[in-house]
Amino acid sequence: MRTVYTKIEQIVGNVVTVAASDVSYRELAQITSAPGTAQQRSSLAQVIRLEAGRVFLQVFAGARGISTDAEVRFLGKPMEVSFSDALLGRVFTGSGVPRDNGPVLTQNMVPIAGPSVNPSERIIPRRMVRTGIPMIDVFNTLVESQKLPIFSVAGEPYNQLLSRIALQAEVDVIVLGGMGLKYDDYLFFKETLEQKGALARSVMFVHTAADPVVECLMVPDMALAVAEQFALQKKRVLVLLTDMTNYADALKEIAITMEQIPSNRGYPGDLYSQLAARYEKAVDFQSAGSITILAVTTMPGDDVTHPVPDNTGYITEGQYYLRNGRIEPFGSLSRLKQFVNGKTREDHRTIMNVMIQLYSSCKEAREKRSMGFKTSAWDQKLLDYGDQFEREMMDLTVNVPLEQALDKGWQILASCFEPAEAGVPSRLAEKFWPKK
Amino acid sequence: MSSTRGKVVGVNGNLVTAEVDRAVMQNEVVYVTTGPLRLKAELIRVRGRFVEMQVFEDTTGLRAGDDIEFTSTMLSAELGPGLLGRVYDGLQNPLPELAAQTGFFLQRGTYLPSLDRTKQWRFTPKAVVGSSLIAGDLIGTVPEGIFAHRVMVPFGHPAALTVQWVAPSGDYTVEEVVARLVDLNGGVHEVCMMQRWPVKLPIRAYQERVRPKDPLVTQVRIVDTFFPVARGGTYCVPGPFGAGKTVLQQITSRNADVDIVIVAACGERAGEVVETLREFPELIDPRTGKSLMERTMIVCNTSSMPVAAREASVYLAVTVAEYYRQMGLHVLLLADSTSRWAQALREVSGRLEEIPGEEAFPAYLESVIASFYERGGLVKLRDGTTGSVTIGGTVSPAGGNFEEPVTQATLKVVGAFHGLSRERSDARRYPAIHPLESWSKYPSLVPIADVEFGRKLLRRGNDVQQMMKVVGEEGTSMQDFVVYCKGEFLDAAYLQQDAFHDVDSSTGGDRQKHVYGLLVQVLQKDLHFHDKDAARTFFQRLLQAMIDWNRAPFGAPEFQSGEQRIRQMVAEVTSTREASKAGAS
């Protein structure tokens, strides 16, 4: 029989402290307010520090309403999640409690935030994930096992983009981790997955903006632990994490409560390591399945140098910039694209490079025009090109397979330039340049 | 075995506090044991009865009262034949062997010998019985792949030793005694092929350090021609995320003209190491005809692996680099990214509640970085041969802003700076090394006058471009416009290089001399055009020809014809000069 502690010494933010022994680091505890209290509450909590006979506990449901005589019962194990096919179609909170009307799952509990994959067991990614979006397929190909965030400001249709990719991608299981999600957005995901018949291959861990902030911290680990189990069963899993900035803000809150010295705009010095530990769960197993992570990182103030997008960019394998409802070619990057775009079609890489370089020159020409300078004949060509490029490639309503998008690329180039002007290697120009 | 005992009293992330009863040593390796688990840690602070340790593993499950085991040794590397071709974590555990034991996932508390204990090496004795040797002197050699691996007097011996016995030629394991040495007091020291060295201390068993001056050809044009690295030099590559630091290091690790490459993947993506891991065994090193892996060692402590081991990983890498340098070899150490190691220091410093410096980095950050890069260098060994350790580290500045502490501390101590810029990488001008902001203190492989010419052209071209933004193209003189075109051309035709093209990705020293020589000739010519559009069209066509030329193998028929074509194109505009003048008058 484990001791029950009933003397909370300190409550700061969502962290409570009790004097206790025989407690292990990261162990769970159940905190229940003393019987007869007006607000009868019970919540899980996790040990986040041991210090000279005192134990610091982070309370999942928040410390609000916790009395100093509440009962603290240690459970002797760290956080776990139930794993089985029964998860499919279900929705849970960050601490694993059903959000739908389904039963509580308790069989086959697996630890969350488990060890990382041995790098020598990883393989080089090799499969493209087709999305039908030219700005992705042609210019920044998404690759199975990639970890990639969508950088955007609040108000952009990032969740729509996320769900569109999820539905169009050929994956076996979709795991959604929602952090600080607006309730409407949660319903949007649920309904979209339902309508497209994808709910039966989806699991959702959802923390909404109204839920206790500590539960937000559990979401990525819960989602990824489940994803890992499916992947070990040879499933191709797509994990959607939205919005990781809320997750980082929850980390910040806890760090400040624990009086950690902030490194940058209040964020803890280990933000990079914390984010990396989650994103690095993306993997392609040699003899099993894979985990691909698509995340949303909203940029406060549209500032990519803000610590959250900045640290994210250093961790992920590229990023998609969503701005004004379009995926921006500048700044957007899939770092794994070269593993797959050499095997699609021989003109893929050239179209990719040439079109972006010209679009960048077009931007310069636009700048010139807006400054009121005379535009040269060459500038005029670039301006024409830019308009066509935006209309027929960048617009998110365009939904075509890669090959058609490449053909479209050549048509746009040929309608604006001579092959040499476009900077296309002669060999490819001969083969693909549309004859007038 | 030391008899000092301790008990855990506190756990905060990877920092564990314990109460001890006897003498301890700063930086000694300790083990924290809980149940069947035995976790490696390093003692980093002593305060009275209490000591603080950074644990190299996840600390979940540790509890107050857990035992601490002391070892009285500092964190050390195993040095001996069999390091090359291997993949280690930051604590020198061989990762493939770990996988064989624990499967897909790393399991904390599993530690394996770094060097194979059963493999036998063909030993040839070199030391003469009766002769007097000091630390680092040769005892014998064993073939390790393409190298004659030197078995040396252990670096820790402070004084001269007399050779009493050397093993005859034969096959020995790394733990078998191959020599017996006697010190001045008559004490006998047994030497085997393997020795241990504390990773945080530099190996200094050489005669003297000399100034690095020979170029280390990386086959990256903008580096070798404009911002060269020297054998034994140090350089850093700061840049915002996605600017191309890792790609640059990857191609350098393949193409660099050195004997040995040590790759330290420190706190970055595991996927990037996997590329090296999977590709190198398949790639043939043209200089040796053997697989690239035979000259490579990888230390891999990626971002989701224990943070405390990041520091160990860079020190392990540099220790192994120094070890091979002692064999008269040229070693290149590539560390990606030194910022992750600095961040690990910051995390620990925060937990120790030290007074923070800028951006919460510890006050000693600068001296730690300086003493790391100081371990690079060119040395003359006692047998007259030279060996070198060249260190290239990437830096990942927060927000891409070079004014931050890690970049600034690094810039103070390195000999070359390859600053990557966001504008260049966004414009896909790879490698995105900024040609106007980067610098190098080492000599280039092309004549200095030519480098100066190129730099000046780039600067003037940039000036014209800035000016054009204000006054427009129509307000720019024809002469200035040509300067601008020339600058852009030099940039696109030479500085930019496609890392993923078989030929373009690596340009050898001779080819660089040849191509850059021709470019200088061309760009020094007075080129005249009817109007700006004609100039632009000409440079576009010339660039096209250059790109084709860059993609032709050096010396191949396409290479010859490509050159012919370029010369001819230039001749056309040079010779039309008089004609066009005549036409205009």
Ligand SMILES: Nc1ncnc2c1ncn2[C@@H]1O[C@H](COP(=O)(O)OP(=O)(O)OP(=O)(O)O)[C@@H](O)[C@H]1O
């Ligand atoms: N020399 C190059 N040629 C072609 N593409 C390049 C080159 N360098 C970089 N890239 C492109 O840029 C991407 C990012 O490069 P890289 O991974 O080297 O960036 P990084 O600076 O190491 O970023 P981080 O700091 O996040 O690790 C690559 O995946 C590749 O698509």
Ligand SMILES: [Mg+2]
């Ligand atoms: Mg990198």
